[in-house]
Amino acid sequence: MSRTSKQICKDALETFGLEKQIDMCIEECAELQNALLKFRRGRAKLEDVQTEIADVQIMCEQMSIAFGEKQTIVEHGRKLQRLAIRIDEAIVKVKVKETAIKINEL
Numbered sequence: 001m002s003r004t005s006k007q008i009c010k011d012a013l014e015t016f017g018l019e020k021q022i023d024m025c026i027e028e029c030a031e032l033q034n035a036l037l038k039f040r041r042g043r044a045k046l047e048d049v050q051t052e053i054a055d056v057q058i059m060c061e062q063m064s065i066a067f068g069e070k071q072t073i074v075e076h077g078r079k080l081q082r083l084a085i086r087i088d089e090a091i092v093k094v095k096v097k098e099t100a101i102k103i104n105e106l
């Protein structure tokens with residue numbers, strides 16, 4: 001029987017321990033950071049970034065389990081809503097600016 005993503009993450013935490021997985025999470029975040037910087041400079045491929053994103057997602061799933069999955073899900077939802085509001089505010093600002101430019105051109 002194949003294990004779920006959550007079960008594999010739990011098994012990783014149990015097998016290697018939280019301290020090592022925290023270190024691994026930090027390491028994977030640094031690798032993603034490096035891949036993104038190299039990608040922006042044209043020195044990394046799309047696949048390099050994708051593999052590092054996957055690594056970070058797996059480590060974040062482990063951290064979520066270790067530090068409180070339910071509260072992490074709540075925070076995720078809250079922060080997504082906050083981002084949606086910021087997007088809407090940015091769109092309004094752009095529209096106001098475009099309108100001001102049109103008025104100035106009259």
Ligand SMILES: [Mg+2]
Nearest residue numbers: 028031052055
């Ligand atoms: Mg990696």
